[in-house]
Amino acid sequence: SSELTQDPAVSVALGQTVRISCQGDTLRNYYASWYQQKPGQAPVLVIFGKNNRPSGIPDRFSGSSSGNTASLTITGAQAEDEADYYCNSRDSSNNYHVVFGGGTKLTVL
Amino acid sequence: EVQLVESGGGLVQPGRSLRLSCTASGFTFGDYALTWVRQAPGRGLEWVGFIRSKAYGGTTEYAASVKDRFTISRDDSKSIAYLQMNSLKTEDTAVYYCTREVFDYGSGSYPFDYWGQGTLLTVSS
Numbered sequence: 537s538s539e540l541t542q543d544p545a546v547s548v549a550l551g552q553t554v555r556i557s558c559q560g561d562t563l564r565n566y567y568a569s570w571y572q573q574k575p576g577q578a579p580v581l582v583i584f585g586k587n588n589r590p591s592g593i594p595d596r597f598s599g600s601s602s603g604n605t606a607s608l609t610i611t612g613a614q615a616e617d618e619a620d621y622y623c624n625s626r627d628s629s630n631n632y633h634v635v636f637g638g639g640t641k642l643t644v645l
Numbered sequence: 646e647v648q649l650v651e652s653g654g655g656l657v658q659p660g661r662s663l664r665l666s667c668t669a670s671g672f673t674f675g676d677y678a679l680t681w682v683r684q685a686p687g688r689g690l691e692w693v694g695f696i697r698s699k700a701y702g703g704t705t706e707y708a709a710s711v712k713d714r715f716t717i718s719r720d721d722s723k724s725i726a727y728l729q730m731n732s733l734k735t736e737d738t739a740v741y742y743c744t745r746e747v748f749d750y751g752s753g754s755y756p757f758d759y760w761g762q763g764t765l766l767t768v769s770s
Contacts, residue, residue: 537709567749569756571690578742578760579682579690585752622690626755632706634680634692634755 538562538627540637547643548613556608556640558623566625568606570599573620573639582621583608610642618644647671647759649743654764657733665728665764667743675699675721678746680757681728683739691739695746696726711737733768740765 540560548554558568567586571579581590583599596611606625610617621640627633653665667679680695694707696717705717716729726743741764744757 567752567754569754571757573690578762579757580760581756581758584756584758585749585754588749588752590758624690624692624757633708634695636682636690636692639689 537633538629538635540568540623540625540635542621542623542637542640544638545641545643547645548610549645550615551612553609553611554613554642556610556621556642558606558608558637559604560625560635560637561604562625562628562635563601563604563606565628567601568599568623568625570597570606570608571622571624572617573622574618579622613642613644615644618642647745649745649759649761651741651743651761651764654741654766656767656769658770659733659735659768661733662729662731663733663766664730665741665743665766667726667728667761669724669726669745672745674719674724679717679719679726680744680746681717681726682742682744682757682760683737684742684763685736685739688739693728693741730766733766735768738766738768 570583572582573579582597587599598609600607623637627635648670650668678697681693696705714732719726743761745759
Protein backbone atom coordinates (compact mmCIF):
# COMPACT_ATOMS: atom_id res chain seq x y z
CA SER A 537 0.00 0.00 0.00
CA SER A 538 1.02 3.61 -0.51
CA GLU A 539 2.22 5.92 2.24
CA LEU A 540 1.77 9.61 2.91
CA THR A 541 4.49 11.34 4.89
CA GLN A 542 4.00 14.46 6.99
CA ASP A 543 6.32 16.36 9.28
CA PRO A 544 5.34 15.48 12.86
CA ALA A 545 5.35 19.05 14.11
CA VAL A 546 5.41 22.57 12.73
CA SER A 547 5.20 25.92 14.48
CA VAL A 548 4.23 29.38 13.29
CA ALA A 549 4.12 32.81 14.87
CA LEU A 550 0.71 34.35 15.28
CA GLY A 551 -0.36 36.09 12.09
CA GLN A 552 2.36 34.54 9.96
CA THR A 553 2.08 32.05 7.11
CA VAL A 554 2.74 28.34 7.49
CA ARG A 555 2.86 25.52 4.98
CA ILE A 556 2.21 21.91 5.97
CA SER A 557 3.34 19.31 3.50
CA CYS A 558 2.31 15.78 2.61
CA GLN A 559 4.42 13.54 0.39
CA GLY A 560 3.65 10.29 -1.35
CA ASP A 561 3.68 8.71 -4.78
CA THR A 562 -0.09 8.31 -4.74
CA LEU A 563 -0.34 12.12 -4.90
CA ARG A 564 0.89 11.97 -8.48
CA ASN A 565 -2.48 10.38 -9.28
CA TYR A 566 -4.86 11.77 -6.65
CA TYR A 567 -5.43 15.10 -4.98
CA ALA A 568 -5.08 15.20 -1.21
CA SER A 569 -7.76 16.20 1.23
CA TRP A 570 -6.83 17.94 4.48
CA TYR A 571 -8.44 17.60 7.90
CA GLN A 572 -8.05 19.65 11.05
CA GLN A 573 -8.43 17.90 14.39
CA LYS A 574 -8.46 19.68 17.72
CA PRO A 575 -8.01 17.78 21.00
CA GLY A 576 -11.01 15.66 21.90
CA GLN A 577 -12.83 16.50 18.68
CA ALA A 578 -13.57 14.76 15.41
CA PRO A 579 -11.60 15.77 12.32
CA VAL A 580 -13.00 18.52 10.12
CA LEU A 581 -12.45 18.73 6.37
CA VAL A 582 -10.67 21.99 5.50
CA ILE A 583 -9.37 21.50 1.94
CA PHE A 584 -10.14 19.04 -0.85
CA GLY A 585 -9.42 18.69 -4.54
CA LYS A 586 -7.33 21.26 -6.36
CA ASN A 587 -8.01 23.93 -3.74
CA ASN A 588 -11.56 23.76 -2.46
CA ARG A 589 -12.82 24.84 0.92
CA PRO A 590 -16.03 23.50 2.41
CA SER A 591 -18.56 26.03 3.55
CA GLY A 592 -17.50 27.68 6.80
CA ILE A 593 -13.75 27.18 6.39
CA PRO A 594 -11.90 30.51 6.47
CA ASP A 595 -10.19 31.61 3.29
CA ARG A 596 -6.84 31.75 5.07
CA PHE A 597 -6.72 27.99 4.39
CA SER A 598 -5.56 27.00 0.92
CA GLY A 599 -4.18 23.93 -0.80
CA SER A 600 -1.77 23.21 -3.60
CA SER A 601 -0.11 20.25 -5.22
CA SER A 602 3.01 19.56 -7.26
CA GLY A 603 4.35 16.18 -8.24
CA ASN A 604 4.25 13.90 -5.24
CA THR A 605 3.69 16.67 -2.71
CA ALA A 606 0.53 18.32 -1.48
CA SER A 607 0.59 21.37 0.75
CA LEU A 608 -1.81 23.07 3.09
CA THR A 609 -1.09 26.76 3.60
CA ILE A 610 -2.49 28.91 6.38
CA THR A 611 -2.02 32.58 5.59
CA GLY A 612 -2.17 34.66 8.76
CA ALA A 613 -2.37 31.83 11.28
CA GLN A 614 -4.69 32.38 14.23
CA ALA A 615 -4.53 30.91 17.71
CA GLU A 616 -7.57 28.75 16.93
CA ASP A 617 -5.67 27.10 14.08
CA GLU A 618 -3.50 25.23 16.58
CA ALA A 619 -4.43 21.62 15.90
CA ASP A 620 -3.36 18.38 14.26
CA TYR A 621 -3.61 18.32 10.49
CA TYR A 622 -3.95 15.16 8.42
CA CYS A 623 -3.77 14.64 4.68
CA ASN A 624 -5.36 11.71 2.89
CA SER A 625 -6.04 10.42 -0.59
CA ARG A 626 -7.00 7.31 -2.47
CA ASP A 627 -4.20 4.73 -2.64
CA SER A 628 -2.91 4.42 -6.19
CA SER A 629 -1.64 0.89 -5.47
CA ASN A 630 -5.26 -0.09 -4.79
CA ASN A 631 -7.57 2.59 -6.05
CA TYR A 632 -10.39 1.56 -3.73
CA HIS A 633 -8.33 1.98 -0.60
CA VAL A 634 -7.57 5.15 1.32
CA VAL A 635 -4.38 6.26 2.99
CA PHE A 636 -3.80 8.90 5.67
CA GLY A 637 -0.65 10.80 6.50
CA GLY A 638 0.70 10.49 10.01
CA GLY A 639 -0.43 13.99 10.94
CA THR A 640 1.27 17.30 11.68
CA LYS A 641 0.87 19.04 15.01
CA LEU A 642 0.69 22.78 14.37
CA THR A 643 1.66 25.08 17.21
CA VAL A 644 0.81 28.79 16.95
CA LEU A 645 3.31 30.80 18.97
CA GLU B 646 -28.17 19.62 9.15
CA VAL B 647 -26.04 16.59 8.36
CA GLN B 648 -25.35 14.47 11.43
CA LEU B 649 -23.58 11.17 11.98
CA VAL B 650 -23.81 9.58 15.40
CA GLU B 651 -21.78 6.53 16.33
CA SER B 652 -22.75 4.17 19.12
CA GLY B 653 -21.95 0.75 20.48
CA GLY B 654 -18.42 1.22 21.75
CA GLY B 655 -17.25 -0.11 25.07
CA LEU B 656 -14.91 -2.53 26.79
CA VAL B 657 -14.56 -5.98 25.26
CA GLN B 658 -12.19 -8.86 25.81
CA PRO B 659 -9.74 -9.98 23.14
CA GLY B 660 -11.24 -12.51 20.76
CA ARG B 661 -14.80 -11.30 21.30
CA SER B 662 -17.09 -9.44 18.91
CA LEU B 663 -18.84 -6.10 18.91
CA ARG B 664 -21.01 -4.15 16.50
CA LEU B 665 -20.84 -0.39 16.09
CA SER B 666 -23.63 1.66 14.58
CA CYS B 667 -23.60 4.94 12.71
CA THR B 668 -26.97 6.68 12.58
CA ALA B 669 -27.28 9.39 9.96
CA SER B 670 -29.68 12.26 9.48
CA GLY B 671 -30.00 15.41 7.42
CA PHE B 672 -29.24 13.89 4.02
CA THR B 673 -30.34 11.10 1.69
CA PHE B 674 -28.37 8.32 3.34
CA GLY B 675 -28.71 5.85 0.50
CA ASP B 676 -26.98 8.17 -1.99
CA TYR B 677 -23.62 8.11 -0.22
CA ALA B 678 -20.72 5.84 0.58
CA LEU B 679 -19.99 5.54 4.29
CA THR B 680 -16.49 5.08 5.64
CA TRP B 681 -15.15 4.01 9.01
CA VAL B 682 -11.94 5.60 10.28
CA ARG B 683 -10.29 4.82 13.59
CA GLN B 684 -7.78 6.54 15.84
CA ALA B 685 -5.82 4.67 18.49
CA PRO B 686 -5.08 6.66 21.67
CA GLY B 687 -2.47 9.31 20.93
CA ARG B 688 -2.08 8.12 17.35
CA GLY B 689 -3.09 9.23 13.88
CA LEU B 690 -6.09 8.43 11.71
CA GLU B 691 -6.39 5.01 10.12
CA TRP B 692 -8.81 4.10 7.35
CA VAL B 693 -10.79 0.96 8.26
CA GLY B 694 -13.06 0.49 5.27
CA PHE B 695 -16.13 1.68 3.47
CA ILE B 696 -19.40 0.61 1.91
CA ARG B 697 -20.58 1.96 -1.40
CA SER B 698 -24.08 3.16 -2.02
CA LYS B 699 -26.56 0.68 -3.53
CA ALA B 700 -26.27 2.55 -6.82
CA TYR B 701 -22.66 1.33 -6.93
CA GLY B 702 -23.45 -2.16 -5.74
CA GLY B 703 -23.32 -1.62 -1.98
CA THR B 704 -19.98 -3.41 -1.97
CA THR B 705 -17.25 -2.99 0.60
CA GLU B 706 -13.50 -2.45 0.85
CA TYR B 707 -11.32 -3.01 3.91
CA ALA B 708 -7.87 -2.19 5.18
CA ALA B 709 -5.54 -5.16 5.35
CA SER B 710 -5.40 -4.85 9.15
CA VAL B 711 -9.11 -5.64 9.53
CA LYS B 712 -9.94 -7.64 6.42
CA ASP B 713 -11.63 -10.95 7.21
CA ARG B 714 -12.41 -9.78 10.77
CA PHE B 715 -14.53 -6.66 10.21
CA THR B 716 -17.68 -6.33 8.11
CA ILE B 717 -19.42 -3.14 7.10
CA SER B 718 -23.12 -3.17 6.22
CA ARG B 719 -25.90 -0.67 5.79
CA ASP B 720 -29.64 -0.37 6.25
CA ASP B 721 -30.76 2.46 4.03
CA SER B 722 -34.35 2.22 5.34
CA LYS B 723 -33.06 3.18 8.79
CA SER B 724 -30.16 5.41 7.67
CA ILE B 725 -27.72 3.30 9.68
CA ALA B 726 -24.33 1.85 8.83
CA TYR B 727 -22.80 -0.92 10.89
CA LEU B 728 -19.30 -2.10 11.65
CA GLN B 729 -19.28 -5.69 12.81
CA MET B 730 -15.97 -6.49 14.48
CA ASN B 731 -14.97 -10.07 15.19
CA SER B 732 -11.87 -11.66 16.71
CA LEU B 733 -10.97 -8.38 18.33
CA LYS B 734 -7.37 -7.66 19.25
CA THR B 735 -5.88 -5.23 21.74
CA GLU B 736 -4.54 -3.23 18.81
CA ASP B 737 -8.12 -2.55 17.68
CA THR B 738 -8.48 -0.23 20.68
CA ALA B 739 -9.39 3.15 19.20
CA VAL B 740 -12.01 5.79 18.70
CA TYR B 741 -14.07 4.76 15.70
CA TYR B 742 -15.48 7.46 13.46
CA CYS B 743 -17.99 7.09 10.66
CA THR B 744 -17.70 9.56 7.85
CA ARG B 745 -19.58 10.46 4.70
CA GLU B 746 -17.55 10.19 1.54
CA VAL B 747 -18.30 12.44 -1.40
CA PHE B 748 -16.89 12.51 -4.91
CA ASP B 749 -15.58 15.81 -6.20
CA TYR B 750 -16.09 15.68 -9.96
CA GLY B 751 -13.82 18.65 -10.51
CA SER B 752 -10.75 16.96 -9.12
CA GLY B 753 -11.62 13.27 -8.95
CA SER B 754 -10.99 13.27 -5.21
CA TYR B 755 -12.99 11.56 -2.47
CA PRO B 756 -13.02 13.75 0.64
CA PHE B 757 -14.80 12.88 3.87
CA ASP B 758 -17.03 15.89 4.35
CA TYR B 759 -18.87 14.98 7.55
CA TRP B 760 -17.69 13.02 10.58
CA GLY B 761 -19.42 11.67 13.63
CA GLN B 762 -18.14 12.39 17.13
CA GLY B 763 -16.70 8.88 17.43
CA THR B 764 -17.20 5.97 19.78
CA LEU B 765 -14.44 4.43 21.89
CA LEU B 766 -13.67 0.74 21.69
CA THR B 767 -11.33 -0.69 24.28
CA VAL B 768 -10.13 -4.24 23.81
CA SER B 769 -8.60 -5.54 27.02
CA SER B 770 -8.73 -8.52 29.30
